[in-house]
Amino acid sequence: MKTDILAFGAxxxxxxxxxxxxxAKLVAEGKKCVIIDLTKGELGTRGSDEIRHQEATESARILGVSARENLGMKDGFLINSEEYQMQIVTMIRKYRPEIVLANAIDDRHPDHAKAAKLVSDACFLAGLRKIKTVNEGKEQEVWRPKQIFHYIQWKHIQPEFVIDISEYLEKKLEACMAFKSQFYDPSSNEPVTPIATKDFYESLTYRAQDLGRLSGVAYAEGFTSEKLIALKNFEGIVL
Structure with a gap:
């Protein structure tokens, strides 16, 4: 499957x-997007890995992605090992993305930064011809994405560019709240976590609004890039 965007999450x-x-915006524009979850989130305080799987399936439907897979790596103990690298290499060669989106380069949860480096290293390895991988009984061709962009999570990281999501904020919130076990629910009897508060839910809007304010749009999401971005021209820039 040739994919435009392959998004990885710890x-x-x-x-x-x-x-x-x-x-959501890229899908609406006709881009083919696929999500790969590295772990099942089995160490999460609330819910269970089975519940989160159901929630992830519903969120994928809301976003309209072409596929969503889970690699079943060990939650809380992500390491930059050959085993994990090769699993990601196989996914990169399977979906052949132009762009990879990955976790924040630094964050509150240690798995996030580890996943960022793990995915980055695997993107490089996926382009080496002497590394052999097999998927569905067939040897895979090499593939290296053109760009790796890291989204921003809990910590405030200065973005190197933002994407205008003004028309897609509600879709983002709907996809997030598909994970009912994880976020704010006043009727829940489960323990309250930092992301299960009303304040955190409201932050999804006001953080996007603040990036929008700084960039001249209503709402935006920020990214960092692993290499300098070159523009062919000024078309597409919000002025």
């Missing part, structure tokens, strides 16, 4: 929180 809901509006 946990189910990382992508929705970090770049759900961008994914």
């Amino acid at each position: 946990h189910p809901d990382d992508i929705e929180l970090g770049c759900g509006g961008t994914i």
